[in-house]
Amino acid sequence: MKYSKKDLIHPIPSSRWHHVWSGFVGDKLAILALIVFLFYCLVALLAPLVAPFDIADPAFMDLMNAEIAPSWISGDERFLLGTDAQGRDLLSVILYGTRLSLTIGICAVLIQATLGICIGLIAGYLGGRIDNFLMRCADIQLSFSNMMVAIVFLAIFQSLFGIALYQQLAMVILILVIGLTEWPLFARTIRASVLAEKQKEYVDAARVMGISSKRIMFRHILPNTLSPILVIFTVQIANAIVAEAALSFLGLGMPATEPSLGSLISAGFAYMFAGSWWICVIPSLTLILLILVMNLLGDWLRDHLNPRTYKD
């Protein structure tokens, strides 16, 4: 039988993202969090343009200006948020620091995610011995605190290759260390989703078509496991930034010449009780707000991408 034009089925469009978006517009806190986060990203991207001083300029560091309080206390119009112990404008340093922290956070999590997703997909889809082996590796990795691994590794690197080389490569090393220590979280989440998706008939349908395992894993299963990934992604960026800040605070992170938020806090901490509280407190507040906003976004995504709350 041929179907006449009239009998053909035309479905009514509706979209999953429309649902997520409409939920988003209704949630004021989520909007606020997103706006603040976008502001951070924008500022980090445009730091060289918006910062009042160029931190690469040798004249930037002027000990004559050291420890000037924020402008609303000292009345010094040149430095809005005051200056640090080396006489650097705190606002400029924070802007560059945010840029550095976000870069390290995002890059580190990208490494985590790539590793974790590949390992989780392979373990979940192939199963059996490979699955057992990979997941035991993840367990071993998780049994070491990532902080401990980072500290040991960074300390060994510094003593082997010297501080000078370390300071040159600090950012790359930090990204690698943070990136390589936290993949099991991604791997486990992905594996759990893959195990659930693998049972579904569309995977069987693809197998019956003769589609290769690689294509089934990446083209069919992966897109269906992305919602939990997105949630972990945001939370993990926050965690990575915190990890970097903690390492920097311990003196194992970014060098003082290229300060991240963590090393700023660390450097300022020494002056905390000498009266120059702002050198430590203002970067801390910046960091806290960033982490808070990212966690809020992550929570919100978790609530709204959860298939149980979204029913089609």
Place this chain on the structure above:
Amino acid sequence: MATPLIQISGLEKAFSTNESWFSQWRFHQGKLKRHKDSVHALNGVNLTINQGETLCVVGETGCGKSTLARVIMGLTTPSAGEIHYLDQRIDQLNNRQRMFFRRRMQMVFQNPYASLNPRMTVYQTLSEPISFHNPQFSQAQVDEQIDELLESVGISASSSDRYPHEFSGGQRQRISLARALSVEPDFIVADEPLSALDVSVQAQVLNLMMDKQEERNLSYLFITHDLAVVEHFATRVAVMYLGRVCELAPTRTLFSAPKHPYTRALLSAIPRLDSNIAQPIRLIGEVPTPTEKPIGCVFQARCPYANQRCYEQSPAMVLQNDGSSVACHAIEEGRL
């Protein structure tokens, strides 16, 4: 007689229930021994499917009918037995060798909500198999074929950029059928394709499947528990119980003169609209889980006619005068 399209002989499949190596060790009489637990889903199935016919496989939950479908399609490997497609053995093939048969044999699944990838549009769902199996096709040819295919199953071609969740269950099942037809197979395994659908929609999908059969001379292996559909649609019916075929008969014969005690009970249990039908035959107990390979007749535990021989010896399929084959000692001995 022409060669059957599909020939299945002595097919067995056992699933291991303690897959993990660690859980296979047990203390037995003071010694540590390795022991694999398994469920025997198929215990020697022999079937043939002829060209252009619809073979319906009916049975209750746990009788192995879905496993049969998966083994035929190569989704799981059989523990023993052979499957032939037009004289070529296909159960031992690797993925690459099987590719030719993937085009010839396709499958439609039970759950319309899970059988389409929710993150792929209808276009992507259909274009993947078409361009995968026809690498020589140009983009325009692929598009043309998708449009044609969609309209032939009653879905507007303009909705090909929609995602599955925008369609109803029946519409999704049409798309599933379109996907199966996209590689132009001549044999389709349908695993309970109607059970998740409403009555009025079931009729639509069943009609569509019958149309396609006529158009393309398809053969179906249709797996279902709904005997009303079987009566309407099947050429021949195979009744399965605990991994074995206990009766195989042309549809008309099976419904007018069921022979195996299980078939009789099954037929009497269908709730029919005409109410003046005798009380259903009650079966005692439930379908057991076959953790051991069954000895004797699989139906022994629930059969009202079972005798000592049924517990000891497995009955063979015996051809009856009216064209049906039954595996039952009671019928063989003339006790029933």
Place this chain on the structure above:
Amino acid sequence: MNLLSVSNLHVNFHTKERELAALIDVSFTLNRGERIAIVGESGAGKSVLGFSIVNLIGKPGYIESGSIKLENKELTKMNLRQLQEIRGKRIAMIFQDPMMTLNPVITIGDQLVETIRSHTKISYKDARNIAIEKLHHVQIASPERRFNQYPHELSGGMRQRVIIASVLLLNPDIIIADEPTTALDVTIQAEILQLLLAICRDNGVALVLISHDLGVVSKVAERTLVMYAGHIVEEGPTLEIINDPQHPYTQGLLNALPQMTLPGQRLNQIQGSMPSLAERPSGCAFHPRCPYATQKCREQQPRFIYSGVSSVACFLVEDMLNEFAEQDQEAN
């Protein structure tokens, strides 16, 4: 007097954009010991109706207007405490999936005993005896052994029996069974239906059977209500409805069954599918799928009228009746 009477019930679902009507102007009555069936496809609102009888519709659904009376008591106005007294003791529910009601980590015996003891003050031993007796009553072999088993150790049919036993514990007046056999195999389904039927007959319990399967309904119910898109479209004695359906939807539903066509022939399908809550058509909700739809059907809502066989909400039937009446008058 009617045991249960539902009149002009409207149930809505609250969404961000607007209120969606799940049940529209639903009225029916149930007598003591009567067995009725609510038939319809998924999305017809039959489960919503079952749930709203005991005021169990969860958010975002709510009863917009209308009344549900159990004898003289208005259920829609009751507070939670009074409702809990009614649920279980007067009106009991059986669901499609027994695991919705059974707690997987407590033995079935303890669950039954707990149910008895939460409503009546008796010792554990007495309660145990009652529970075992009821398990025996629903034809469970060796109830003493089953008493100490966990739900997952039982088969689907056995679990449904346990549920029926638990429903019987408190001697309800009404049992609402929402697709009680859909998840079961045919042979088990036949047994459960027989059991349900026997129990209702023996104890004078009224039954509301919610099902999509007309075959099942014809075995159990005396009276049938056919639902479509939130409306009751036809109501009448089950046999009459099956043998002489009046509403085009009921006709379509029956004609679509495979046994209504010769083997190998095309089935009589109804075009299209049930509209979702958000896209209910104007006028008679069935008109987009109805082969007889006229302009009037697209614009106005048909009234519920008695056709001589069953009560139907359809302009086609109404017009036909009017025509007959006119002919009668002329003849006189």
